[in-house]
Amino acid sequence: MSDGIDPNSTQRALSSVVQKIATAARSVGRSPSDVELIAVTKTFAATKILPALEAGHRVFGENRVQESLHKWPELKEQFSNLELHLIGPLQTNKVRDAVELFDSIQTVDRMKLARKLADEMTARDKHLKLFIQINTGSEPQKTGVLPAEADDFIASCRRDFEFDITGLMCIPPFEEEALPHFSLLKDIAERNGICGLSMGMSSDYEVAVRAGATHVRVGSAIFGARG
């Protein structure tokens, strides 16, 4: 136990999160299978991720391309059917690597990035799941499309790049109650005919599931505190 990793504790935490998602879903008449749990592994080494993989979990999220390139190619060789989501900001000079490694990009938020993604996906004939990130709190320092610009941005992505948009994603302001942000995201999705909602993290994923999340992104509740 010199590295401080107890595989059983990760597996227990994972199954507890899975159960809480199921309970939250059923409480509002939803099916637990309609909610995808993205286990967020940023900052955690492969040794820490292995217990989740060995327990059969296959859907993971990372926020940095560079860090992901260091750990996931090897894990992808060991475990089949992995689904990797990029949940952090994407620079256009990393798009090629991102399209190669990831199955889903959750942070599409500007036309230049959308264009680059479209080009790269076409060149490789690899079509990723795409989420548009909405800055629901209109926070100046944060990435994501402003709510007031969301409808136009979505329409442009569909028109210019023929994107089949899987969903919308948001990260509510840290200091605010999350529910109004989840509701806003849902409103924008519904009026644009988008089904996916990536919302909810360790502190509020049950709230998010009750509010309609189809994808929750949970890190510390499964893997423990980040260093």
Ligand SMILES: *Cc1c(COP(=O)(O)O)cnc(C)c1O
């Ligand atoms: C880190 C991160 C998460 C997970 O956060 P936890 O609080 O550890 O569950 C979810 N979404 C994004 C975009 C993140 O960067």
